[in-house]
Amino acid sequence: MISGTAQHARRAPAKGRRSRPGPVVPAGRRAGKGSRRGAWTPWLYLAPALVVLGGLLIYPIYQLGLISFLEYTQAQVSGGEPTTFEGFANYAELFRDGEFWNVVVATLLFAAVCVVSTLAVGCALAVLLTRVRAIPRLALMLAALGAWATPAITGSTVWVFLFDPDFGPVNKILVWFGLSGFENYSWTYDRYSAFALVLFEVVWCSFPFVMVTVYAGIKSIPTEVLEAAALDGASTWRIWRTIMAPMLRPILVVVTIQSIIWDFKVFTQIYVMTDGGGIARQNMVLNVYAYQKAFASSQYSLGSAIGVVMLLILLVVTLVYLRLLRRQGEEL
Amino acid sequence: MSHSRVSLRIRRPWRFAAEATALIVAAVVAFPLYWMVLSAFKPEGEIQSTEPRPWTTAPSLDSFRRVFQQEDFGRYFLNSLLVAAVVVVASALIAFLAATAVARFRFRFRTTLLIMFLVAQMVPIEALTIPLFFLMRDLGESVPGIGLNTLGSLILPHIAFSLPFAIWMLRGFVKAVPEALEEAAYLDGASRSRFLWQILFPLVFPGLVATSVFSFISTWNDFLFAKSFIISATENSTLPMALLVFFKAEGNDWGGIMAASTVMTIPVLIFFVLVQRRLVSGLGGAVKD
Numbered sequence: 365m366i367s368g369t370a371q372h373a374r375r376a377p378a379k380g381r382r383s384r385p386g387p388v389v390p391a392g393r394r395a396g397k398g399s400r401r402g403a404w405t406p407w408l409y410l411a412p413a414l415v416v417l418g419g420l421l422i423y424p425i426y427q428l429g430l431i432s433f434l435e436y437t438q439a440q441v442s443g444g445e446p447t448t449f450e451g452f453a454n455y456a457e458l459f460r461d462g463e464f465w466n467v468v469v470a471t472l473l474f475a476a477v478c479v480v481s482t483l484a485v486g487c488a489l490a491v492l493l494t495r496v497r498a499i500p501r502l503a504l505m506l507a508a509l510g511a512w513a514t515p516a517i518t519g520s521t522v523w524v525f526l527f528d529p530d531f532g533p534v535n536k537i538l539v540w541f542g543l544s545g546f547e548n549y550s551w552t553y554d555r556y557s558a559f560a561l562v563l564f565e566v567v568w569c570s571f572p573f574v575m576v577t578v579y580a581g582i583k584s585i586p587t588e589v590l591e592a593a594a595l596d597g598a599s600t601w602r603i604w605r606t607i608m609a610p611m612l613r614p615i616l617v618v619v620t621i622q623s624i625i626w627d628f629k630v631f632t633q634i635y636v637m638t639d640g641g642g643i644a645r646q647n648m649v650l651n652v653y654a655y656q657k658a659f660a661s662s663q664y665s666l667g668s669a670i671g672v673v674m675l676l677i678l679l680v681v682t683l684v685y686l687r688l689l690r691r692q693g694e695e696l
Numbered sequence: 697m698s699h700s701r702v703s704l705r706i707r708r709p710w711r712f713a714a715e716a717t718a719l720i721v722a723a724v725v726a727f728p729l730y731w732m733v734l735s736a737f738k739p740e741g742e743i744q745s746t747e748p749r750p751w752t753t754a755p756s757l758d759s760f761r762r763v764f765q766q767e768d769f770g771r772y773f774l775n776s777l778l779v780a781a782v783v784v785v786a787s788a789l790i791a792f793l794a795a796t797a798v799a800r801f802r803f804r805f806r807t808t809l810l811i812m813f814l815v816a817q818m819v820p821i822e823a824l825t826i827p828l829f830f831l832m833r834d835l836g837e838s839v840p841g842i843g844l845n846t847l848g849s850l851i852l853p854h855i856a857f858s859l860p861f862a863i864w865m866l867r868g869f870v871k872a873v874p875e876a877l878e879e880a881a882y883l884d885g886a887s888r889s890r891f892l893w894q895i896l897f898p899l900v901f902p903g904l905v906a907t908s909v910f911s912f913i914s915t916w917n918d919f920l921f922a923k924s925f926i927i928s929a930t931e932n933s934t935l936p937m938a939l940l941v942f943f944k945a946e947g948n949d950w951g952g953i954m955a956a957s958t959v960m961t962i963p964v965l966i967f968f969v970l971v972q973r974r975l976v977s978g979l980g981g982a983v984k985d
Contacts (some may be wrong), residue, residue, distance in 0.1 A: 405888065406801035407797070410793070410797045412789075412793060413790050413791065413794035414794075416852075417856055417860070423831070424824040424827035425827075427827035428827045489721065492717060492718055495711065495714045496714050497715065500715040501718065503718065503719055504718045504719075504722040507721075507722040509969075510729050510968075511725050511726075512913075514728075514729065514961050515917045515960055515961060518960050521953050525954065530746050531950060536747070536748060568728065625817065629823070632919040651823075654822075654825075654826075655825065658826050667826050671826060672823075674822075679818055
């Protein structure tokens with residue numbers, strides 16, 4: 365109690381910036397008089413993190429940008445030819461390439477479908493979890509944890525096997541249901557069915573995070589609020605829309621951002637399930653495209669330029685999303 | 697438990713429908729894993745059957761035998777475990793310190809740092825494969841043990857990529873520890889580092905567990921870095937690469953693939969089962985804040 369008021373008093377000056385209620389940063393802790401003794405302490409605590417992030421995240425980002433402006437192929441890597449500065453030449457080459465734009469569009473659409481499907485499935489099942497008794501809840505929770513725990517590469521191989529035209533059970537089941545067109549149907553042969561197959565795997569392995577997190581969030585909503593609403597005769601939909609959704613919004617922000625980040629950079633699934641980008645590169649996404657350019661054909665500058673484009677798209681998408689939320693008055 | 701009171705309000709047929717749905721979804725979600733384990737135990741002839749059956753009458757260990765006879769599989773397995781363990785422990789400790797700094801201290805550039813950590817989460821690590829490749833190549837020339845073809849080239853980047861999310865998540869846990877506790881500790885004569893490691897650390901441990909799940913998964917999952925950084929010294933490769941051996945031009949060895957997949961999935965499943973409770977409560981805790 366005492367500390368609560370103390371916190372509140374300390375927090376007061378910064379109030380204009382933080383509108384979110386609840387236990388906000390007791391960060392004023394060391395700001396008071398007499399705590400001079402440890403002005404460097406936070407930096408000491410931060411030092412390892414900053415060293416690691418600086419060396420292995422920020423510096424590589426700088427390098428990525430730099431390489432994208434250079435002529436950097438096998439010849440330069442091995443030292444046979446001098447590295448030259450090319451300005452935007454790599455980008456120009458990339459943007460003139462029709463395939464690049466196809467890949468960009470495919471990546472964006474595929475990621476968007478993955479994100480929406482994952483969120484829809486995850487949220488629906490989280491709500492379902494709150495509606496059932498212990499045994500079905502445990503069953504679903506364990507199954508989801510199993511899918512979540514499965515490494516991307518094994519998940520990918522298993523899903524390919526499930527949909528194998530000769531030995532997989534899925535086609536057999538579909539045929540058994542009367543869909544005779546699926547007799548020995550090859551899912552990876554057609555561009556859209558190959559993307560669909562990858563989509564299934566991506567949703568399968570990423571909905572559990574959404575489900576568990578949203579479920580944990582729903583559980584943390586005070587029951588009295590929900591009961592009062594239910595007593596007042598509010599419908600389930602209404603309770604969801606007017607009480608739960610707003611209270612869950614911070615969690616939804618987190619799971620949406622995570623989903624965007626994860627689904628936008630899907631690599632393993634595409635690489636393994638469509639064997640490096642699909643027949644005639646029909647299932648290429650930016651990540652695989654950059655990898656193929658850089659490591660398969662040693663065009664490191666082009667690969668880096670693709671990496672920069674990816675980084676920028678991801679930043680823009682996330683920032684736009686955060687802005688939209690802020691406009692709705694949501695505080696991060 | 698408090699929820700059951702609300703959910704009991706649902707009319708009976710609906711609740712049964714909901715429970716049936718939950719069980720069916722659970723079965724569908726678990727099916728790929730069931731099929732993976734089943735196929736790993738099927739004898740060679742049965743797995744190549746064009747009439748796949750959801751059971752086997754003659755379970756066999758042949759596929760597992762093939763997997764472990766493959767040279768270095770055991771070594772790949774240990775490499776994967778070692779890389780994941782180092783990343784989990786290192787990133788948890790580093791993130792704990794950093795989270796404490798941003799949650800309990802007020803200093804210049806604090807907000808800037810927070811925004812930086814948030815933005816850092818958005819960086820697609822895959823996009824950094826190329827510069828990291830050259831960084832590791834150059835590091836390898838000056839610092840032995842962390843260049844290309846070493847486990848260090850897998851460990852270091854994964855620590856870096858686990859950190860921003862871990863810091864962000866742990867921050868909530870550190871904030872949740874009452875300030876009065878810290879003041880009381882100092883009044884009782886505890887030093888700052890004593891408070892940090894003997895009081896704060898145990899208190900945020902559930903948060904560390906939840907965080908470690910994410911770093912463990914992303915590291916154990918890694919395929920791109922293993923593929924790009926371990927080029928010649930294959931004895932330093934990790935499990936995902938071992939799996940690829942069973943994909944063959946003349947026809948995939950599905951039994952081997954499924955057995956290797958099973959072996960690769962089991963440690964993660966065990967890890968998940970161990971931390972399951974803490975994971976759910978941890979996410980709840982992070983989310984409540």
